[in-house]
Amino acid sequence: MSRLPETGAVQRLIDTLSLSDQVQHYLLDALTSGRLRPGDRINEAELARTLGISRNPVREAVSGLAQRGFLVSAPRRGHFLRRFTRQDVDDVFSFRICVESFAIRQALPRMRRPDHDDLARLVERMIAAARAGRLAELHQADMALHRRICELSGNRQTLRAHEGIDTEVQMLIAYVDLEREPPLHSALAHLPVVEALASGDVERSVTAMQHHLETTWAFVHRMYGRTGRGEPLIDAGDVPPSQVRRIRG
Amino acid sequence: MSRLPETGAVQRLIDTLSLSDQVQHYLLDALTSGRLRPGDRINEAELARTLGISRNPVREAVSGLAQRGFLVSAPRRGHFLRRFTRQDVDDVFSFRICVESFAIRQALPRMRRPDHDDLARLVERMIAAARAGRLAELHQADMALHRRICELSGNRQTLRAHEGIDTEVQMLIAYVDLEREPPLHSALAHLPVVEALASGDVERSVTAMQHHLETTWAFVHRMYGRTGRGEPLIDAGDVPPSQVRRIRG
DNA sequence: AAACTGTCCACTGTCTGCAGTTTTAGTATT
DNA sequence: AATACTAAAACTGCAGACAGTGGACAGTTT
Numbered sequence: 001m002s003r004l005p006e007t008g009a010v011q012r013l014i015d016t017l018s019l020s021d022q023v024q025h026y027l028l029d030a031l032t033s034g035r036l037r038p039g040d041r042i043n044e045a046e047l048a049r050t051l052g053i054s055r056n057p058v059r060e061a062v063s064g065l066a067q068r069g070f071l072v073s074a075p076r077r078g079h080f081l082r083r084f085t086r087q088d089v090d091d092v093f094s095f096r097i098c099v100e101s102f103a104i105r106q107a108l109p110r111m112r113r114p115d116h117d118d119l120a121r122l123v124e125r126m127i128a129a130a131r132a133g134r135l136a137e138l139h140q141a142d143m144a145l146h147r148r149i150c151e152l153s154g155n156r157q158t159l160r161a162h163e164g165i166d167t168e169v170q171m172l173i174a175y176v177d178l179e180r181e182p183p184l185h186s187a188l189a190h191l192p193v194v195e196a197l198a199s200g201d202v203e204r205s206v207t208a209m210q211h212h213l214e215t216t217w218a219f220v221h222r223m224y225g226r227t228g229r230g231e232p233l234i235d236a237g238d239v240p241p242s243q244v245r246r247i248r249g
Numbered sequence: 250m251s252r253l254p255e256t257g258a259v260q261r262l263i264d265t266l267s268l269s270d271q272v273q274h275y276l277l278d279a280l281t282s283g284r285l286r287p288g289d290r291i292n293e294a295e296l297a298r299t300l301g302i303s304r305n306p307v308r309e310a311v312s313g314l315a316q317r318g319f320l321v322s323a324p325r326r327g328h329f330l331r332r333f334t335r336q337d338v339d340d341v342f343s344f345r346i347c348v349e350s351f352a353i354r355q356a357l358p359r360m361r362r363p364d365h366d367d368l369a370r371l372v373e374r375m376i377a378a379a380r381a382g383r384l385a386e387l388h389q390a391d392m393a394l395h396r397r398i399c400e401l402s403g404n405r406q407t408l409r410a411h412e413g414i415d416t417e418v419q420m421l422i423a424y425v426d427l428e429r430e431p432p433l434h435s436a437l438a439h440l441p442v443v444e445a446l447a448s449g450d451v452e453r454s455v456t457a458m459q460h461h462l463e464t465t466w467a468f469v470h471r472m473y474g475r476t477g478r479g480e481p482l483i484d485a486g487d488v489p490p491s492q493v494r495r496i497r498g
Numbered sequence: 499a500a501a502c503t504g505t506c507c508a509c510t511g512t513c514t515g516c517a518g519t520t521t522t523a524g525t526a527t528t
Numbered sequence: 529a530a531t532a533c534t535a536a537a538a539c540t541g542c543a544g545a546c547a548g549t550g551g552a553c554a555g556t557t558t
Contacts (some may be wrong), residue, residue, distance in 0.1 A: 095351070168406075
Protein backbone atom coordinates (compact mmCIF):
# COMPACT_ATOMS: atom_id res chain seq x y z
CA MET A 1 0.00 0.00 0.00
CA SER A 2 2.17 2.76 -1.25
CA ARG A 3 1.12 5.95 0.36
CA LEU A 4 0.53 8.61 -2.14
CA PRO A 5 2.78 11.58 -1.81
CA GLU A 6 -0.09 14.01 -1.74
CA THR A 7 -1.86 12.20 0.97
CA GLY A 8 -0.45 14.46 3.61
CA ALA A 9 -1.40 17.64 1.85
CA VAL A 10 -4.85 16.47 0.89
CA GLN A 11 -5.47 15.26 4.38
CA ARG A 12 -4.53 18.61 5.70
CA LEU A 13 -7.29 20.18 3.71
CA ILE A 14 -9.85 17.59 4.59
CA ASP A 15 -9.45 16.81 8.22
CA THR A 16 -8.22 20.25 9.05
CA LEU A 17 -10.01 20.42 12.34
CA SER A 18 -9.60 18.04 15.22
CA LEU A 19 -12.71 16.78 16.90
CA SER A 20 -12.06 19.11 19.81
CA ASP A 21 -12.06 22.08 17.48
CA GLN A 22 -15.21 20.94 15.79
CA VAL A 23 -16.92 20.54 19.13
CA GLN A 24 -15.80 24.00 20.10
CA HIS A 25 -17.30 25.52 17.02
CA TYR A 26 -20.44 23.56 17.63
CA LEU A 27 -20.65 24.88 21.16
CA LEU A 28 -19.74 28.42 20.22
CA ASP A 29 -22.52 28.38 17.69
CA ALA A 30 -24.92 27.09 20.31
CA LEU A 31 -23.78 29.82 22.66
CA THR A 32 -23.95 32.72 20.27
CA SER A 33 -27.14 31.60 18.61
CA GLY A 34 -28.98 31.45 21.89
CA ARG A 35 -29.68 27.74 21.64
CA LEU A 36 -27.94 27.40 24.95
CA ARG A 37 -29.19 29.76 27.59
CA PRO A 38 -27.38 31.33 30.53
CA GLY A 39 -27.19 29.02 33.48
CA ASP A 40 -27.54 25.96 31.28
CA ARG A 41 -25.33 23.09 32.16
CA ILE A 42 -23.08 21.28 29.74
CA ASN A 43 -23.36 17.55 30.13
CA GLU A 44 -20.16 16.12 28.73
CA ALA A 45 -21.32 12.55 28.44
CA GLU A 46 -24.59 13.45 26.84
CA LEU A 47 -22.94 15.81 24.39
CA ALA A 48 -20.42 13.13 23.51
CA ARG A 49 -23.19 10.65 22.86
CA THR A 50 -25.11 13.15 20.78
CA LEU A 51 -22.10 13.82 18.61
CA GLY A 52 -21.15 10.18 18.50
CA ILE A 53 -17.66 10.66 19.87
CA SER A 54 -15.87 10.00 23.12
CA ARG A 55 -15.75 12.39 26.02
CA ASN A 56 -12.13 13.40 25.59
CA PRO A 57 -12.53 15.85 22.71
CA VAL A 58 -15.63 17.23 24.39
CA ARG A 59 -13.76 17.85 27.59
CA GLU A 60 -10.98 19.68 25.80
CA ALA A 61 -13.42 21.88 23.98
CA VAL A 62 -15.45 22.71 27.06
CA SER A 63 -12.41 23.32 29.17
CA GLY A 64 -11.05 25.66 26.53
CA LEU A 65 -14.26 27.67 26.42
CA ALA A 66 -14.20 27.93 30.19
CA GLN A 67 -10.65 29.20 30.16
CA ARG A 68 -11.61 31.84 27.66
CA GLY A 69 -14.40 32.93 29.94
CA PHE A 70 -17.43 31.84 27.95
CA LEU A 71 -18.35 29.16 30.41
CA VAL A 72 -17.94 29.05 34.16
CA SER A 73 -16.73 25.88 35.72
CA ALA A 74 -17.81 24.56 39.08
CA PRO A 75 -15.28 22.00 40.26
CA ARG A 76 -16.67 18.49 40.18
CA ARG A 77 -20.08 19.80 39.19
CA GLY A 78 -19.61 20.75 35.61
CA HIS A 79 -19.60 23.72 33.30
CA PHE A 80 -22.35 26.28 32.94
CA LEU A 81 -23.13 28.99 30.48
CA ARG A 82 -22.41 32.34 32.08
CA ARG A 83 -25.13 34.58 33.30
CA PHE A 84 -24.87 38.21 32.37
CA THR A 85 -25.54 41.25 34.44
CA ARG A 86 -25.98 44.81 33.38
CA GLN A 87 -22.46 45.38 34.54
CA ASP A 88 -21.20 42.75 32.12
CA VAL A 89 -22.85 44.65 29.32
CA ASP A 90 -21.18 47.84 30.42
CA ASP A 91 -17.81 46.18 30.82
CA VAL A 92 -17.90 44.58 27.42
CA PHE A 93 -19.06 47.61 25.52
CA SER A 94 -16.85 50.15 27.20
CA PHE A 95 -13.90 47.89 26.60
CA ARG A 96 -15.01 47.33 23.06
CA ILE A 97 -14.99 51.04 22.43
CA CYS A 98 -11.49 51.16 23.82
CA VAL A 99 -10.26 48.35 21.57
CA GLU A 100 -11.93 49.39 18.36
CA SER A 101 -10.84 52.98 18.76
CA PHE A 102 -7.32 51.74 19.13
CA ALA A 103 -7.77 49.52 16.10
CA ILE A 104 -8.79 52.52 14.01
CA ARG A 105 -5.81 54.53 15.15
CA GLN A 106 -3.46 51.80 14.07
CA ALA A 107 -5.36 50.76 10.98
CA LEU A 108 -6.07 54.06 9.28
CA PRO A 109 -2.47 55.01 8.50
CA ARG A 110 -1.95 51.59 6.96
CA MET A 111 -5.09 51.53 4.87
CA ARG A 112 -4.94 51.83 1.10
CA ARG A 113 -7.58 52.32 -1.50
CA PRO A 114 -8.64 48.65 -1.80
CA ASP A 115 -9.06 48.43 1.95
CA HIS A 116 -11.47 51.33 1.93
CA ASP A 117 -13.33 49.75 -0.94
CA ASP A 118 -13.59 46.54 1.05
CA LEU A 119 -15.26 48.32 3.92
CA ALA A 120 -17.56 50.22 1.61
CA ARG A 121 -18.66 46.97 0.02
CA LEU A 122 -19.44 45.51 3.40
CA VAL A 123 -21.65 48.43 4.28
CA GLU A 124 -23.43 48.15 0.96
CA ARG A 125 -24.01 44.49 1.68
CA MET A 126 -25.44 45.40 5.07
CA ILE A 127 -27.83 47.90 3.58
CA ALA A 128 -28.97 45.51 0.89
CA ALA A 129 -29.44 42.75 3.44
CA ALA A 130 -31.38 45.05 5.73
CA ARG A 131 -33.67 46.17 2.92
CA ALA A 132 -34.28 42.57 1.92
CA GLY A 133 -34.90 41.54 5.48
CA ARG A 134 -32.05 39.06 5.52
CA LEU A 135 -31.17 39.60 9.14
CA ALA A 136 -28.62 36.83 9.39
CA GLU A 137 -26.60 38.27 6.55
CA LEU A 138 -26.89 41.74 8.01
CA HIS A 139 -25.58 40.51 11.28
CA GLN A 140 -22.76 38.63 9.66
CA ALA A 141 -21.62 41.57 7.57
CA ASP A 142 -21.79 43.74 10.67
CA MET A 143 -19.37 41.51 12.50
CA ALA A 144 -17.18 41.20 9.45
CA LEU A 145 -16.85 44.96 9.21
CA HIS A 146 -15.74 45.42 12.77
CA ARG A 147 -13.44 42.48 12.51
CA ARG A 148 -11.92 43.73 9.29
CA ILE A 149 -10.95 46.99 10.91
CA CYS A 150 -9.14 45.09 13.63
CA GLU A 151 -7.39 42.99 11.03
CA LEU A 152 -6.30 46.08 9.17
CA SER A 153 -4.69 47.38 12.32
CA GLY A 154 -2.18 44.60 11.88
CA ASN A 155 -2.03 44.18 15.62
CA ARG A 156 -2.51 40.59 16.64
CA GLN A 157 -3.29 41.47 20.23
CA THR A 158 -6.05 43.76 19.09
CA LEU A 159 -7.49 41.14 16.81
CA ARG A 160 -7.37 38.51 19.51
CA ALA A 161 -9.01 40.77 22.04
CA HIS A 162 -11.67 41.64 19.54
CA GLU A 163 -12.48 38.00 18.93
CA GLY A 164 -13.24 37.54 22.59
CA ILE A 165 -15.33 40.66 22.76
CA ASP A 166 -17.18 39.73 19.63
CA THR A 167 -18.17 36.34 20.96
CA GLU A 168 -19.27 37.87 24.21
CA VAL A 169 -21.38 40.47 22.47
CA GLN A 170 -23.08 37.78 20.45
CA MET A 171 -23.85 35.88 23.60
CA LEU A 172 -25.22 39.03 25.17
CA ILE A 173 -27.61 39.75 22.35
CA ALA A 174 -28.45 36.12 21.66
CA TYR A 175 -30.32 35.31 24.76
CA VAL A 176 -32.34 38.42 25.00
CA ASP A 177 -33.85 37.88 21.60
CA LEU A 178 -34.30 41.52 21.39
CA GLU A 179 -36.23 43.75 19.24
CA ARG A 180 -33.00 45.38 18.25
CA GLU A 181 -32.41 48.47 16.29
CA PRO A 182 -34.47 48.60 13.13
CA PRO A 183 -32.32 46.70 10.62
CA LEU A 184 -31.88 49.51 8.17
CA HIS A 185 -30.95 51.94 10.88
CA SER A 186 -28.39 49.48 12.12
CA ALA A 187 -26.90 49.16 8.65
CA LEU A 188 -26.84 52.87 7.96
CA ALA A 189 -25.16 53.52 11.26
CA HIS A 190 -21.94 52.17 9.82
CA LEU A 191 -21.87 54.61 6.96
CA PRO A 192 -20.43 57.55 8.91
CA VAL A 193 -17.64 55.35 10.20
CA VAL A 194 -16.55 54.15 6.79
CA GLU A 195 -16.85 57.61 5.33
CA ALA A 196 -14.77 59.10 8.09
CA LEU A 197 -12.15 56.44 7.50
CA ALA A 198 -12.13 57.20 3.80
CA SER A 199 -11.52 60.85 4.59
CA GLY A 200 -8.36 59.82 6.41
CA ASP A 201 -9.26 61.81 9.51
CA VAL A 202 -8.34 59.69 12.51
CA GLU A 203 -10.13 61.65 15.19
CA ARG A 204 -13.27 61.92 13.17
CA SER A 205 -13.20 58.19 12.51
CA VAL A 206 -12.72 57.34 16.15
CA THR A 207 -15.54 59.63 17.14
CA ALA A 208 -17.84 58.11 14.57
CA MET A 209 -17.05 54.61 15.74
CA GLN A 210 -17.54 55.53 19.36
CA HIS A 211 -20.89 57.07 18.57
CA HIS A 212 -21.96 53.98 16.69
CA LEU A 213 -20.90 51.63 19.46
CA GLU A 214 -22.55 53.73 22.13
CA THR A 215 -25.81 53.50 20.27
CA THR A 216 -25.61 49.73 20.13
CA TRP A 217 -24.55 49.69 23.76
CA ALA A 218 -27.62 51.63 24.72
CA PHE A 219 -29.87 49.20 22.89
CA VAL A 220 -28.39 46.20 24.59
CA HIS A 221 -28.17 47.94 27.92
CA ARG A 222 -31.86 48.53 27.89
CA MET A 223 -32.49 44.79 27.74
CA TYR A 224 -30.79 44.02 30.96
CA GLY A 225 -32.52 44.33 34.25
CA ARG A 226 -31.20 46.39 37.05
CA THR A 227 -28.42 44.30 38.41
CA GLY A 228 -26.40 46.94 39.93
CA ARG A 229 -23.61 48.94 38.52
CA GLY A 230 -23.21 49.73 42.18
CA GLU A 231 -23.48 46.18 43.41
CA PRO A 232 -20.46 44.57 44.95
CA LEU A 233 -18.08 43.07 42.48
CA ILE A 234 -18.84 39.59 43.70
CA ASP A 235 -18.80 37.16 40.86
CA ALA A 236 -22.44 36.71 41.56
CA GLY A 237 -23.91 36.25 38.15
CA ASP A 238 -21.88 33.15 37.70
CA VAL A 239 -23.15 30.88 40.41
CA PRO A 240 -24.93 27.86 39.01
CA PRO A 241 -28.44 27.19 40.26
CA SER A 242 -27.96 25.27 43.42
CA GLN A 243 -24.63 26.69 44.38
CA VAL A 244 -26.65 29.25 46.27
CA ARG A 245 -25.82 27.30 49.29
CA ARG A 246 -27.13 28.34 52.57
CA ILE A 247 -24.75 29.87 55.00
CA ARG A 248 -26.14 28.55 58.17
CA GLY A 249 -27.28 31.36 60.44
CA MET B 250 -19.62 18.18 64.83
CA SER B 251 -21.27 21.37 63.78
CA ARG B 252 -19.63 22.69 60.69
CA LEU B 253 -18.19 26.07 61.19
CA PRO B 254 -19.74 28.79 59.11
CA GLU B 255 -16.51 29.26 57.25
CA THR B 256 -16.54 25.73 55.98
CA GLY B 257 -17.17 26.87 52.46
CA ALA B 258 -14.14 29.10 52.50
CA VAL B 259 -11.99 26.46 54.08
CA GLN B 260 -13.06 23.90 51.52
CA ARG B 261 -12.00 26.20 48.80
CA LEU B 262 -8.56 26.23 50.34
CA ILE B 263 -8.47 22.51 50.86
CA ASP B 264 -9.89 20.98 47.78
CA THR B 265 -6.98 20.79 45.52
CA LEU B 266 -7.05 22.16 42.04
CA SER B 267 -7.67 19.65 39.32
CA LEU B 268 -4.61 18.09 37.83
CA SER B 269 -5.18 20.00 34.61
CA ASP B 270 -5.05 23.28 36.46
CA GLN B 271 -1.93 22.30 38.30
CA VAL B 272 -0.25 21.31 35.08
CA GLN B 273 -1.24 24.63 33.56
CA HIS B 274 0.33 26.55 36.39
CA TYR B 275 3.37 24.40 36.11
CA LEU B 276 3.64 25.12 32.40
CA LEU B 277 2.88 28.81 32.74
CA ASP B 278 5.67 29.06 35.25
CA ALA B 279 8.01 27.24 32.90
CA LEU B 280 6.99 29.60 30.12
CA THR B 281 7.30 32.85 31.99
CA SER B 282 10.44 31.88 33.83
CA GLY B 283 12.23 31.08 30.62
CA ARG B 284 12.79 27.46 31.51
CA LEU B 285 11.03 26.63 28.28
CA ARG B 286 12.39 28.43 25.29
CA PRO B 287 10.65 29.58 22.11
CA GLY B 288 10.31 26.80 19.58
CA ASP B 289 10.54 24.15 22.27
CA ARG B 290 8.20 21.27 21.88
CA ILE B 291 5.88 20.04 24.55
CA ASN B 292 5.97 16.29 24.77
CA GLU B 293 2.71 15.25 26.35
CA ALA B 294 3.71 11.73 27.21
CA GLU B 295 7.02 12.73 28.67
CA LEU B 296 5.48 15.53 30.69
CA ALA B 297 2.86 13.15 32.00
CA ARG B 298 5.53 10.69 33.04
CA THR B 299 7.55 13.40 34.70
CA LEU B 300 4.57 14.54 36.72
CA GLY B 301 3.45 11.01 37.42
CA ILE B 302 0.00 11.43 35.94
CA SER B 303 -1.83 10.33 32.84
CA ARG B 304 -1.83 12.20 29.57
CA ASN B 305 -5.38 13.47 29.79
CA PRO B 306 -4.88 16.30 32.26
CA VAL B 307 -1.72 17.26 30.41
CA ARG B 308 -3.58 17.43 27.15
CA GLU B 309 -6.25 19.66 28.61
CA ALA B 310 -3.72 22.01 30.08
CA VAL B 311 -1.67 22.24 26.92
CA SER B 312 -4.72 22.65 24.75
CA GLY B 313 -5.92 25.47 26.97
CA LEU B 314 -2.62 27.29 26.74
CA ALA B 315 -2.68 26.92 22.98
CA GLN B 316 -6.16 28.37 22.79
CA ARG B 317 -5.05 31.31 24.83
CA GLY B 318 -2.24 31.88 22.39
CA PHE B 319 0.75 31.00 24.53
CA LEU B 320 1.53 27.89 22.56
CA VAL B 321 1.09 27.15 18.90
CA SER B 322 -0.28 23.82 17.88
CA ALA B 323 0.70 21.87 14.81
CA PRO B 324 -1.94 19.26 14.06
CA ARG B 325 -0.73 15.76 14.76
CA ARG B 326 2.72 17.07 15.47
CA GLY B 327 2.36 18.64 18.85
CA HIS B 328 2.50 21.96 20.63
CA PHE B 329 5.36 24.42 20.58
CA LEU B 330 6.26 27.49 22.54
CA ARG B 331 5.70 30.55 20.39
CA ARG B 332 8.53 32.40 18.82
CA PHE B 333 8.47 36.14 19.13
CA THR B 334 9.27 38.73 16.56
CA ARG B 335 9.88 42.39 16.96
CA GLN B 336 6.39 42.94 15.72
CA ASP B 337 5.03 40.84 18.56
CA VAL B 338 6.80 43.11 20.98
CA ASP B 339 5.29 46.16 19.34
CA ASP B 340 1.84 44.62 19.22
CA VAL B 341 1.86 43.63 22.85
CA PHE B 342 3.20 46.88 24.19
CA SER B 343 1.11 49.21 22.09
CA PHE B 344 -1.95 47.26 23.06
CA ARG B 345 -0.85 47.25 26.65
CA ILE B 346 -0.67 51.01 26.63
CA CYS B 347 -4.17 51.09 25.23
CA VAL B 348 -5.52 48.78 27.91
CA GLU B 349 -3.79 50.27 30.90
CA SER B 350 -4.68 53.79 29.88
CA PHE B 351 -8.28 52.71 29.71
CA ALA B 352 -7.92 51.03 33.08
CA ILE B 353 -6.73 54.28 34.61
CA ARG B 354 -9.60 56.23 33.14
CA GLN B 355 -12.08 53.84 34.66
CA ALA B 356 -10.24 53.26 37.90
CA LEU B 357 -9.34 56.75 39.00
CA PRO B 358 -12.88 58.02 39.59
CA ARG B 359 -13.57 54.96 41.69
CA MET B 360 -10.43 55.09 43.77
CA ARG B 361 -10.54 56.03 47.43
CA ARG B 362 -7.88 56.82 49.92
CA PRO B 363 -7.01 53.23 50.87
CA ASP B 364 -6.62 52.36 47.22
CA HIS B 365 -4.06 55.08 46.73
CA ASP B 366 -2.28 53.91 49.85
CA ASP B 367 -2.20 50.41 48.43
CA LEU B 368 -0.45 51.56 45.31
CA ALA B 369 1.96 53.72 47.26
CA ARG B 370 2.90 50.76 49.41
CA LEU B 371 3.57 48.68 46.34
CA VAL B 372 5.94 51.28 44.96
CA GLU B 373 7.71 51.48 48.29
CA ARG B 374 8.11 47.75 48.23
CA MET B 375 9.55 47.95 44.76
CA ILE B 376 12.07 50.56 45.76
CA ALA B 377 13.09 48.62 48.84
CA ALA B 378 13.42 45.44 46.82
CA ALA B 379 15.46 47.20 44.17
CA ARG B 380 17.83 48.68 46.75
CA ALA B 381 18.26 45.29 48.38
CA GLY B 382 18.81 43.60 45.05
CA ARG B 383 15.82 41.32 45.46
CA LEU B 384 14.95 41.26 41.79
CA ALA B 385 12.25 38.62 42.02
CA GLU B 386 10.33 40.65 44.56
CA LEU B 387 10.79 43.78 42.50
CA HIS B 388 9.40 42.06 39.48
CA GLN B 389 6.50 40.66 41.42
CA ALA B 390 5.52 43.99 42.94
CA ASP B 391 5.80 45.56 39.51
CA MET B 392 3.25 43.16 38.08
CA ALA B 393 1.06 43.51 41.13
CA LEU B 394 0.94 47.27 40.71
CA HIS B 395 -0.19 47.16 37.10
CA ARG B 396 -2.63 44.42 37.87
CA ARG B 397 -4.05 46.31 40.82
CA ILE B 398 -4.87 49.27 38.64
CA CYS B 399 -6.79 47.03 36.29
CA GLU B 400 -8.62 45.51 39.22
CA LEU B 401 -9.54 48.93 40.50
CA SER B 402 -11.09 49.74 37.16
CA GLY B 403 -13.77 47.23 38.09
CA ASN B 404 -13.97 46.16 34.46
CA ARG B 405 -13.67 42.43 34.09
CA GLN B 406 -12.86 42.62 30.42
CA THR B 407 -9.98 44.91 31.13
CA LEU B 408 -8.67 42.66 33.84
CA ARG B 409 -8.95 39.60 31.65
CA ALA B 410 -7.19 41.29 28.77
CA HIS B 411 -4.47 42.44 31.10
CA GLU B 412 -3.85 38.93 32.33
CA GLY B 413 -3.15 37.78 28.81
CA ILE B 414 -0.89 40.71 28.11
CA ASP B 415 0.92 40.24 31.36
CA THR B 416 1.73 36.62 30.65
CA GLU B 417 2.90 37.50 27.19
CA VAL B 418 5.15 40.26 28.46
CA GLN B 419 6.71 37.87 30.92
CA MET B 420 7.38 35.42 28.14
CA LEU B 421 8.89 38.18 26.07
CA ILE B 422 11.32 39.26 28.72
CA ALA B 423 11.97 35.78 30.04
CA TYR B 424 13.79 34.36 27.14
CA VAL B 425 15.96 37.29 26.34
CA ASP B 426 17.47 37.31 29.78
CA LEU B 427 18.10 40.89 29.34
CA GLU B 428 20.20 43.34 31.10
CA ARG B 429 17.05 45.26 31.79
CA GLU B 430 16.61 48.68 33.18
CA PRO B 431 18.70 49.23 36.27
CA PRO B 432 16.47 47.92 39.08
CA LEU B 433 16.21 51.13 41.01
CA HIS B 434 15.38 53.09 37.91
CA SER B 435 12.68 50.59 37.10
CA ALA B 436 11.19 50.96 40.56
CA LEU B 437 11.34 54.73 40.60
CA ALA B 438 9.67 54.89 37.22
CA HIS B 439 6.39 53.97 38.87
CA LEU B 440 6.48 56.89 41.27
CA PRO B 441 5.16 59.49 38.82
CA VAL B 442 2.27 57.26 37.91
CA VAL B 443 1.14 56.73 41.47
CA GLU B 444 1.64 60.37 42.32
CA ALA B 445 -0.39 61.46 39.34
CA LEU B 446 -3.14 59.09 40.35
CA ALA B 447 -3.08 60.49 43.87
CA SER B 448 -3.51 63.97 42.45
CA GLY B 449 -6.72 62.81 40.83
CA ASP B 450 -5.74 64.17 37.45
CA VAL B 451 -6.78 61.60 34.85
CA GLU B 452 -4.89 62.96 31.87
CA ARG B 453 -1.72 63.43 33.84
CA SER B 454 -2.01 59.86 35.13
CA VAL B 455 -2.55 58.43 31.68
CA THR B 456 0.39 60.35 30.32
CA ALA B 457 2.60 59.18 33.14
CA MET B 458 1.63 55.58 32.58
CA GLN B 459 2.16 55.82 28.86
CA HIS B 460 5.57 57.29 29.39
CA HIS B 461 6.49 54.53 31.79
CA LEU B 462 5.29 51.79 29.46
CA GLU B 463 7.02 53.31 26.48
CA THR B 464 10.28 53.24 28.36
CA THR B 465 9.89 49.57 29.16
CA TRP B 466 8.81 48.95 25.60
CA ALA B 467 11.97 50.53 24.30
CA PHE B 468 14.09 48.35 26.53
CA VAL B 469 12.44 45.16 25.38
CA HIS B 470 12.28 46.30 21.80
CA ARG B 471 16.01 46.70 21.74
CA MET B 472 16.43 43.02 22.50
CA TYR B 473 14.65 41.79 19.45
CA GLY B 474 16.33 41.40 16.14
CA ARG B 475 15.10 43.09 13.05
CA THR B 476 12.15 41.02 12.00
CA GLY B 477 10.28 43.53 10.12
CA ARG B 478 7.47 45.76 11.11
CA GLY B 479 6.96 45.82 7.40
CA GLU B 480 7.03 42.11 6.87
CA PRO B 481 3.89 40.36 5.72
CA LEU B 482 1.58 39.37 8.49
CA ILE B 483 2.23 35.72 7.87
CA ASP B 484 2.24 33.83 11.08
CA ALA B 485 5.81 33.11 10.25
CA GLY B 486 7.49 33.11 13.60
CA ASP B 487 5.37 30.23 14.68
CA VAL B 488 6.43 27.45 12.39
CA PRO B 489 8.09 24.68 14.35
CA PRO B 490 11.58 23.64 13.36
CA SER B 491 11.13 20.88 10.86
CA GLN B 492 8.00 22.10 9.24
CA VAL B 493 10.35 23.30 6.56
CA ARG B 494 9.43 20.24 4.65
CA ARG B 495 10.79 19.40 1.36
CA ILE B 496 8.51 19.78 -1.59
CA ARG B 497 9.33 16.66 -3.49
CA GLY B 498 10.70 16.98 -6.94
C1' DA C 499 -43.03 20.63 60.32
C1' DA C 500 -38.15 21.28 59.99
C1' DA C 501 -33.75 19.41 60.13
C1' DC C 502 -30.61 15.66 59.93
C1' DT C 503 -28.82 11.15 58.07
C1' DG C 504 -28.08 7.56 54.92
C1' DT C 505 -28.54 5.68 50.31
C1' DC C 506 -28.67 5.86 45.30
C1' DC C 507 -27.72 7.83 40.91
C1' DA C 508 -25.48 10.82 37.58
C1' DC C 509 -21.48 12.99 36.34
C1' DT C 510 -16.82 14.60 36.49
C1' DG C 511 -11.85 13.67 36.75
C1' DT C 512 -8.62 10.46 35.56
C1' DC C 513 -6.42 6.25 33.61
C1' DT C 514 -5.17 2.70 30.16
C1' DG C 515 -5.17 1.13 25.46
C1' DC C 516 -5.30 1.49 20.35
C1' DA C 517 -4.93 3.34 15.52
C1' DG C 518 -2.92 6.37 12.39
C1' DT C 519 0.56 9.76 11.40
C1' DT C 520 4.94 11.90 11.78
C1' DT C 521 9.77 11.52 12.72
C1' DT C 522 13.95 9.23 12.80
C1' DA C 523 17.32 5.90 12.13
C1' DG C 524 19.11 2.74 9.11
C1' DT C 525 19.92 0.75 4.47
C1' DA C 526 20.45 0.74 -0.24
C1' DT C 527 21.63 3.22 -4.46
C1' DT C 528 23.85 6.40 -7.57
C1' DA D 529 29.87 10.65 0.03
C1' DA D 530 25.43 12.29 -0.73
C1' DT D 531 20.79 11.26 -1.82
C1' DA D 532 16.67 8.43 -2.06
C1' DC D 533 14.15 4.91 0.06
C1' DT D 534 12.45 1.83 3.86
C1' DA D 535 11.40 0.17 8.29
C1' DA D 536 11.06 1.00 13.10
C1' DA D 537 10.11 4.11 16.93
C1' DA D 538 7.61 7.84 18.94
C1' DC D 539 3.86 10.64 19.48
C1' DT D 540 -0.71 12.54 18.89
C1' DG D 541 -5.71 11.99 18.74
C1' DC D 542 -9.36 9.36 20.21
C1' DA D 543 -12.02 5.67 22.53
C1' DG D 544 -13.61 3.09 26.42
C1' DA D 545 -13.66 2.26 31.43
C1' DC D 546 -13.33 3.04 36.46
C1' DA D 547 -13.37 5.45 40.86
C1' DG D 548 -14.73 9.18 43.66
C1' DT D 549 -17.71 13.24 44.47
C1' DG D 550 -21.82 15.97 44.62
C1' DG D 551 -26.87 16.18 44.42
C1' DA D 552 -31.46 14.32 45.06
C1' DC D 553 -34.61 11.72 47.59
C1' DA D 554 -36.60 9.12 51.26
C1' DG D 555 -36.67 7.79 55.99
C1' DT D 556 -35.86 9.10 60.65
C1' DT D 557 -35.38 12.15 64.57
C1' DT D 558 -36.11 16.47 67.26
